[in-house]
Amino acid sequence: MTGIRFGIVLAAVFAASFAFAQGGDKRRSGYQDMGGALQQMQDDDTANPGMLFVQQGAKLWEQRIGAADKSCADCHAAAGASMKGVATRYPAIPPGADMPVDLEGRINLCRVDHQKAAPLPPESQDMLALLAFVSRQSRGLPIAPSDDPRLAPYREQGREIYARRQGQLNLSCAICHDDNAGKKLAGVTIPQAHPTGYPIYRLEWQGLGSLRRRLRNCLVGIRAEPYPAGASEYVALELYLMNRAKGMILESPGVRP
Amino acid sequence: MANILVNVPKTAKRGEVIEIKALIMHPMETGFRPGPNGQIIPRNIIEHFTATWNDSGVFALEMSPAISANPFVSFFAVATESGTIRLRWTGDQGFAVEEQVAIAVE
Numbered sequence: 335m336t337g338i339r340f341g342i343v344l345a346a347v348f349a350a351s352f353a354f355a356q357g358g359d360k361r362r363s364g365y366q367d368m369g370g371a372l373q374q375m376q377d378d379d380t381a382n383p384g385m386l387f388v389q390q391g392a393k394l395w396e397q398r399i400g401a402a403d404k405s406c407a408d409c410h411a412a413a414g415a416s417m418k419g420v421a422t423r424y425p426a427i428p429p430g431a432d433m434p435v436d437l438e439g440r441i442n443l444c445r446v447d448h449q450k451a452a453p454l455p456p457e458s459q460d461m462l463a464l465l466a467f468v469s470r471q472s473r474g475l476p477i478a479p480s481d482d483p484r485l486a487p488y489r490e491q492g493r494e495i496y497a498r499r500q501g502q503l504n505l506s507c508a509i510c511h512d513d514n515a516g517k518k519l520a521g522v523t524i525p526q527a528h529p530t531g532y533p534i535y536r537l538e539w540q541g542l543g544s545l546r547r548r549l550r551n552c553l554v555g556i557r558a559e560p561y562p563a564g565a566s567e568y569v570a571l572e573l574y575l576m577n578r579a580k581g582m583i584l585e586s587p588g589v590r591p
Numbered sequence: 592m593a594n595i596l597v598n599v600p601k602t603a604k605r606g607e608v609i610e611i612k613a614l615i616m617h618p619m620e621t622g623f624r625p626g627p628n629g630q631i632i633p634r635n636i637i638e639h640f641t642a643t644w645n646d647s648g649v650f651a652l653e654m655s656p657a658i659s660a661n662p663f664v665s666f667f668a669v670a671t672e673s674g675t676i677r678l679r680w681t682g683d684q685g686f687a688v689e690e691q692v693a694i695a696v697e
Binding site: 541 | 615660
């Protein structure tokens with residue numbers, strides 16, 4: 335009797351693992367496609383250069399600035415609790431606005447509205463540091479895009495840009511990252527383009543970069559003209575990409591070659 | 592103040608070989624690149640890194656312009672006595688920072 339029951343359990347476990355291997359999620363983070371040395375670098379908080387920016391962001395979090403003489407911590411207190419999961423749901427539409435903003439935009443809104451300070455220049459060192467610090471609080475959590483129905487048209491715009499051929503090479507994002515992901519472009523494996531590690535410390539950049547910088551980089555790569563700084567197209571693309579990576583685990587700050 | 596991440600075990604056995612890892616935020620500007628205005632950006636690198644264990648030198652490194660930004664240094668030392676490990680980076684434009692960590696050797 336016990337033998338039969340054991341057999342049934344074993345069969346069930348086998349079937350379950352088989353189903354997982356067969357029909358499971360085929361999405362891969364760029365982390366899985368990079369070498370072991372780089373994976374170790376990302377996993378070790380004292381070897382991951384992105385953590386230097388997190389450290390700087392932690393200092394900025396406490397710093398009182400602007401006419402209001404307030405720090406981020408004065409409103410949000412300890413980031414470990416208040417910022418947990420925030421990076422998994424942006425871009426989103428902030429209260430009282432009708433356009434979506436990404437995390438970078440949200441930080442600047444806070445600076446202008448609540449701290450009465452000048453907005454940080456996009457992709458400046460301080461902005462990246464705050465971005466890294468806030469995103470770090472969501473490490474290990476699944477990406478959970480907002481289900482606000484007002485986001486749908488922007489997400490659709492992002493999907494349309496993703497699928498549109500552009501540039502002198504006449505390529506779309508989808509041609510590389512959907513149709514040919516996993517194959518080689520020169521010596522490099524083409525990733526599936528899931529924004530799981532942003533902001534990333536890219537060794538080629540010798541610095542931290544946001545998803546926007548990565549998108550601009552790709553546009554230049556297909557010889558298209560990048561959208562101007564602050565263009566809404568970036569937010570639309572980010573919305574689409576985050577939705578595409580829904581449920582994947584956030585690794586911020588990631589390290590990429 | 593510079594951002595530094597140091598990884599040293601808090602305790603070690605006498606005679607044990609331990610790994611000391613240090614990462615520092617620094618642009619390591621080579622001095623060969625022209626800036627947006629066409630002028631050469633002045634060189635700004637870390638020239639020397641030294642490590643002392645209770646004031647006796649255990650490791651020293653001379654860096655060159657070819658070393659990447661935010662240099663990561665890892666080296667080994669034999670744990671002899673409890674005390675302080677001092678790490679010191681010095682370089683162009685008066686750059687000088689020091690970080691110290693305590694280690695207990697039993």
